[in-house]
Amino acid sequence: xxRRLPKSERSPSPPPPPPGDxxxxxxxxxxxxSELATQLMAQLELIPERELDGRRDDALANVRSLSMSLxxxxxxxxxxxxxxxxxxxxxxxxxxxxxxxTSVSGAGGARKTKRRRGKHGEELIETVFITxxxxxxxxxxxxxxxxxxxxxxxxxxxxxxxxxDERKCQAKKYVQQENNKHPPEFRVTLTNEHTCNTVFQDQPxxxxxxxxxxxxxxxxxxxxxxxxxxxxxxxKEEEEEEVPSIDESTRIMSTIMRNYGSYGDYxxxxxxxxxxxxxx
DNA sequence: GGGATTTGACCTCA
DNA sequence: TGAGGTCAAATCCC
Numbered sequence: 001x002x003r004r005l006p007k008s009e010r011s012p013s014p015p016p017p018p019p020g021d022x023x024x025x026x027x028x029x030x031x032x033x034s035e036l037a038t039q040l041m042a043q044l045e046l047i048p049e050r051e052l053d054g055r056r057d058d059a060l061a062n063v064r065s066l067s068m069s070l071x072x073x074x075x076x077x078x079x080x081x082x083x084x085x086x087x088x089x090x091x092x093x094x095x096x097x098x099x100x101x102t103s104v105s106g107a108g109g110a111r112k113t114k115r116r117r118g119k120h121g122e123e124l125i126e127t128v129f130i131t132x133x134x135x136x137x138x139x140x141x142x143x144x145x146x147x148x149x150x151x152x153x154x155x156x157x158x159x160x161x162x163x164x165d166e167r168k169c170q171a172k173k174y175v176q177q178e179n180n181k182h183p184p185e186f187r188v189t190l191t192n193e194h195t196c197n198t199v200f201q202d203q204p205x206x207x208x209x210x211x212x213x214x215x216x217x218x219x220x221x222x223x224x225x226x227x228x229x230x231x232x233x234x235x236k237e238e239e240e241e242e243v244p245s246i247d248e249s250t251r252i253m254s255t256i257m258r259n260y261g262s263y264g265d266y267x268x269x270x271x272x273x274x275x276x277x278x279x280x
Numbered sequence: 281g282g283g284a285t286t287t288g289a290c291c292t293c294a
Numbered sequence: 295t296g297a298g299g300t301c302a303a304a305t306c307c308c
Contacts, residue, residue, distance in 0.1 A: 143285060145300060158299070174299090 127190040134175045134186040141173055149176065 044059055140162030149156045154177035161169035170192040178185045 144302095146286075147298065147300095150297060156298085160300095172299095 128187065130178060130185050130187055132183040132185055134188045139171070139173075152176065154178075 141159035142162045145158035156176040159173040161171040163169045172191045174189040176187045
């Protein structure tokens with residue numbers, strides 16, 4: 001997520017963002033690399049340990065690191081794009097009216113960015129998308145609430161940035177399971193920009209491992225929920241648009257999820273809601 | 281003991 | 295007035 005600097009910290013004439021086509025090309029290349037890394041990981045999984053002289057785990061760890069790096073780059077690029085779109089649309093909005101909705105599409109999917117007012121009239125940027133990997137967005141989230149939602153069989157989970165206190169980051173994330181597909185899809189709502197600037201950085205000092213913080217920087221989570229399509233959410237329009245079918249990389253990841261647990265623990269015959277860290 | 285999650289209560293808004 | 299969002303004490307886990 002691109003960091004939005006306070007006015008006083010912004011340079012008078014910020015450098016223009018890279019041309020859109022160049023960025024698209026970069027995103028495409030990174031997506032490809034990420035997909036390939038995922039495939040490689042799946043292939044490595046199929047090779048018996050003994051055939052690699054006990055070095056399969058090392059190789060897997062390396063591929064995971066590679067995939068993570070690619071994913072973080074992808075995420076950073078896409079976040080930059082989203083902010084760019086938002087800034088561009090802000091002037092056309094007259095302020096207090098119905099929430100303006102800006103469709104933001106990228107190489108791997110699309111999101112809806114809404115603008116609405118917060119509790120105290122402050123402007124909130126709200127991005128809604130559907131994804132099968134809600135935990136995988138590169139940020140450090142701390143859960144602060146959970147709620148049953150009317151007419152929904154799944155509970156809504158509330159997260160705020162893990163650095164909300166120490167870095168005054170106002171970013172929040174709401175996750176609600178949408179269905180019992182395999183893998184299940186989640187509606188993820190992001191509000192406010194991250195100001196903590198901690199994508200894939202700053203290993204948390206906490207030694208706690210039972211955390212359900214959606215922390216992609218933690219090896220315990222990143223290894224089991226590693227995913228190549230970070231930032232490639234499945235498009236879901238607010239007003240029931242057709243949802244594209246899950247792409248090849250998603251299917252590959254589903255296979256990996258089965259191998260690594262988490263989604264693999266999901267029993268399709270007796271679906272259970274996702275609790276933020278996997279199914280019990 | 282410290283950090284994170286859980287969960288019921290409370291607050292706000294439509 | 296009810297639903298959704300947040301708070302904060304209790305609890306859990308390392």
